[in-house]
Amino acid sequence: MESLQSRRNTIRGAVVIGLLFSLEAFAQGEIKVGGLFDLTGITSDVGKPYAQGVRDGVQWVNENGGINGKRIRLVDVDYGYKIPEAVAAYKRMTGDEKVIMINGWGTGDTEALKEFVNKDKIPYVSASFSGHLTDPAKTPYNFFVAPSYSDELRAWLSWVKSDWKDKSRAPKVAFFYGDNAYGKAPIEAGRRFCKENGIDLVDEEIVPGAFQDATSQLLNMKKREADYAYINVTTTGVSIILKDAKKLGLSTKFGSNPYGFSEALPGVAKDAAEGVTGVMPHVPFGEKVPGMKRLTDFHLKNHPNDTHDALYVRGWSYVLVWSEALKRADKDKALNGEGVKKALEGLHNFDLGGLTSNVTYTPTDHRPSTKTPIYMIQSGKLVKVAEYDMPRKPEWLGL
Amino acid sequence: MRTGEFRTTYAADMAIFETPLARWSLGVFLVLLFLLPLMATNYWMDVVNRICIAVIGAVGLNILTGFTGQVSMGNAAFLAVGAYSTSLMANRWDLPWMVTVPIAGLVTALVGMVFGTPSLRLKGLYLAMATLAAHFIVEFTVVHWESVTGGVNGTSVPAARIFAFALDSDTRLFYLIASIAVALVFFAKNLFRTKVGKAFIAIRDQDISAEVMGVNVYKHKLLSFGVSSFYVGVAGSLLAYQARIISPENFPLSVAIDYLGMIIIGGLGSILGSILGAIFITLLPELLRLLTGALSGALPGLVQLFASLRIGVFGLAIVLFLIFEPDGLAARWHTIKNYWKLYPFSY
Numbered sequence: 001m002e003s004l005q006s007r008r009n010t011i012r013g014a015v016v017i018g019l020l021f022s023l024e025a026f027a028q029g030e031i032k033v034g035g036l037f038d039l040t041g042i043t044s045d046v047g048k049p050y051a052q053g054v055r056d057g058v059q060w061v062n063e064n065g066g067i068n069g070k071r072i073r074l075v076d077v078d079y080g081y082k083i084p085e086a087v088a089a090y091k092r093m094t095g096d097e098k099v100i101m102i103n104g105w106g107t108g109d110t111e112a113l114k115e116f117v118n119k120d121k122i123p124y125v126s127a128s129f130s131g132h133l134t135d136p137a138k139t140p141y142n143f144f145v146a147p148s149y150s151d152e153l154r155a156w157l158s159w160v161k162s163d164w165k166d167k168s169r170a171p172k173v174a175f176f177y178g179d180n181a182y183g184k185a186p187i188e189a190g191r192r193f194c195k196e197n198g199i200d201l202v203d204e205e206i207v208p209g210a211f212q213d214a215t216s217q218l219l220n221m222k223k224r225e226a227d228y229a230y231i232n233v234t235t236t237g238v239s240i241i242l243k244d245a246k247k248l249g250l251s252t253k254f255g256s257n258p259y260g261f262s263e264a265l266p267g268v269a270k271d272a273a274e275g276v277t278g279v280m281p282h283v284p285f286g287e288k289v290p291g292m293k294r295l296t297d298f299h300l301k302n303h304p305n306d307t308h309d310a311l312y313v314r315g316w317s318y319v320l321v322w323s324e325a326l327k328r329a330d331k332d333k334a335l336n337g338e339g340v341k342k343a344l345e346g347l348h349n350f351d352l353g354g355l356t357s358n359v360t361y362t363p364t365d366h367r368p369s370t371k372t373p374i375y376m377i378q379s380g381k382l383v384k385v386a387e388y389d390m391p392r393k394p395e396w397l398g399l
Numbered sequence: 400m401r402t403g404e405f406r407t408t409y410a411a412d413m414a415i416f417e418t419p420l421a422r423w424s425l426g427v428f429l430v431l432l433f434l435l436p437l438m439a440t441n442y443w444m445d446v447v448n449r450i451c452i453a454v455i456g457a458v459g460l461n462i463l464t465g466f467t468g469q470v471s472m473g474n475a476a477f478l479a480v481g482a483y484s485t486s487l488m489a490n491r492w493d494l495p496w497m498v499t500v501p502i503a504g505l506v507t508a509l510v511g512m513v514f515g516t517p518s519l520r521l522k523g524l525y526l527a528m529a530t531l532a533a534h535f536i537v538e539f540t541v542v543h544w545e546s547v548t549g550g551v552n553g554t555s556v557p558a559a560r561i562f563a564f565a566l567d568s569d570t571r572l573f574y575l576i577a578s579i580a581v582a583l584v585f586f587a588k589n590l591f592r593t594k595v596g597k598a599f600i601a602i603r604d605q606d607i608s609a610e611v612m613g614v615n616v617y618k619h620k621l622l623s624f625g626v627s628s629f630y631v632g633v634a635g636s637l638l639a640y641q642a643r644i645i646s647p648e649n650f651p652l653s654v655a656i657d658y659l660g661m662i663i664i665g666g667l668g669s670i671l672g673s674i675l676g677a678i679f680i681t682l683l684p685e686l687l688r689l690l691t692g693a694l695s696g697a698l699p700g701l702v703q704l705f706a707s708l709r710i711g712v713f714g715l716a717i718v719l720f721l722i723f724e725p726d727g728l729a730a731r732w733h734t735i736k737n738y739w740k741l742y743p744f745s746y
Contacts, residue, residue, distance in 0.1 A: 083553060083646045083648045084646075084649045087642055087643070092441075095441025095442060095445075096441050108553070108646065111552060112552070113644070116643070180551050184552075
């Protein structure tokens with residue numbers, strides 16, 4: 001009996017010493033954060049500037065005090081926008097690298113991984129704003145930093161209503177979306193919003209993940225006489241659609257989702273982009289807002305000859321949000337998945353200096369914000385034309 | 400055959416292990432294989448599991464293409480059939496892997512035989528095109544039959560479990576996957592010592608002579624499609640348990656081409672070749688990834704080139720093998736083995 005007691009004491013002692021050692025290692029060590037990026041896949045046109053934004057943001061945080069003195073180490077992977085690759089990368093990050101949280105990318109892979117991150121308690125801050133990720137009852141560990149795709153589409157449809165002057169009939173709207181989870185994410189929300197708000201949804205055209213030509217879809221849409229069309233693919237796809245539409249001489253007014261609309265669009269689509277609207281949850285690079293200074297300073301110091309866009313700003317704002325949560329979790333001595341989740345859910349009206357709307361997460365609502373600015377391309381420049389704040393309707397949570 | 404080696408019985412001629420040493424070294428290899436999880440990290444267990452799954456699929460494809468001479472481009476599709484039937488059985492009816500794995504194999508065998516029917520009339524390139532149709536038909540079905548497959552979003556598969564013990568990590572799952580792989584490899588090895596296996600080979604070598612000799616060519620072609628698809632179906636089923644999330648992106652046409660690459664590089668008509676080829680093709684991207692990762696400090700642009708690099712090296716490997724070692728890694732292995740057998744007096 002006595003020997004058992006002493007053995008227990010020995011074990012206890014060993015555990016305490018082990019804990020001390022691990023705390024020691026932790027205090028001096030670095031914080032590993034996973035980064036899942038698309039640098040080579042079908043969304044790499046927007047994936048690359050976003051990834052650079054995240055990397056630069058991490059470097060900036062590390063150079064400015066880190067996480068209460070600890071450095072962040074970004075364990076990043078290019079997964080080529082392939083769900084199987086994302087799953088393999090996730091296993092590597094959580095199994096071998098033991099990352100504390102992940103900065104993710106696409107809708108398909110984020111929604112596919114949602115059960116994994118829930119089981120493993122890994123906060124997963126995705127670049128996908130899919131509305132399906134906003135209900136903590138279903139996806140407690142998923143976060144993003146923007147209004148949801150659904151709220152953005154609702155905001156754009158609200159703009160359509162205000163832009164439509166002919167009161168004799170309802171505006172006719174068409175949706176263009178990619179044949180993947182990202183493309184389809186806000187479509188159901190858009191359909192319902194059209195029905196409830198007297199907008200005539202006349203056509204839905206599905207384009208492949210990667211495509212070179214959209215003429216047949218545009219001709220279909222022309223037959224349905226759509227006045228407005230919302231494009232839910234990335235910048236390259238949007239510019240193909242816009243150029244084809246110009247070739248066909250369509251008078252439809254096009255609008256774009258946040259991954260098809262940035263400074264890069266007028267650069268690629270040239271004059272076909274004139275008058276096109278888009279939702280822009282993150283401001284263009286160099287916009288006169290207080291939060292922009294650290295970005296432009298960093299840019300001038302490290303790579304003054306590069307050009308940047310709103311996607312780059314988006315990457316930065318992600319890092320600013322989750323690094324704040326890491327700091328708070330660290331202060332609470334809870335630098336683990338659950339602690340970071342709790343810290344994120346404690347962010348209330350967190351101010352990013354205007355890079356994006358203030359961010360609020362609660363344990364029952366992961367919609368970071370509901371304010372969506374609408375920008376228009378006027379003589380090659382992005383000009384803000386409106387901003388819509390969608391109500392936090394409970395029935396919209398998770399849609 | 401070595402000098403001084405005499406075989407006096409048919410049994411000796413048919414033996415799998417030519418010498419007791421071969422038998423023992425295989426035994427040691429298997430013991431080491433099953434001790435692997437004690438040493439390897441999670442990441443490498445993931446790779447090893449994918450290799451074992453690829454071995455099953457490659458052996459399956461080799462039975463059809465290497466041994467029976469029927470080209471198939473439908474491998475990715477058959478994998479998908481195995482994976483999605485597993486997900487259906489495990490999600491809807493909560494069936495354990497002991498039921499889902501064999502049934503997924505049987506379902507895939509049936510599908511494979513249906514798509515194998517054109518082999519009655521078609522050979523070579525024409526059959527390849529006909530099986531390519533299988534790929535597109537299955538892909539279309541998977542993408543659009545959303546209630547069962549989850550469409551482009553994919554569907555998750557519950558972890559396989561042995562009673563209450565969930566095989567939810569690659570280390571745990573390894574024992575299941577590796578055991579099935581070993582069993583199926585032995586079955587395939589023995590298959591070609593039987594009448595049916597010999598009939599497959601006869602059809603490959605000359606189908607008209609085979610028919611003259613009394614082999615029912617069509618029956619055996621279909622049987623070969625069935626056996627081969629069973630293997631691929633089992634591989635698909637295990638893939639579902641390993642990946643836990645399956646979507647149409649798991650089964651692009653490039654997977655079918657990868658599998659053809661495995662048996663070409665490994666060696667057509669060789670079980671050992673299927674294994675070596677599966678290891679080679681599965682490890683190739685992982686080693687390239689490590690290499691580009693290690694070099695990313697010196698050459699930052701390399702990581703962006705990774706995807707194209709993978710495809711380029713894959714193509715180059717196939718071309719080089721076709722020119723310098725058309726019989727694949729298995730033939731190279733035999734050359735090396737024979738060299739050392741007679742060392743230092745090789746001739």
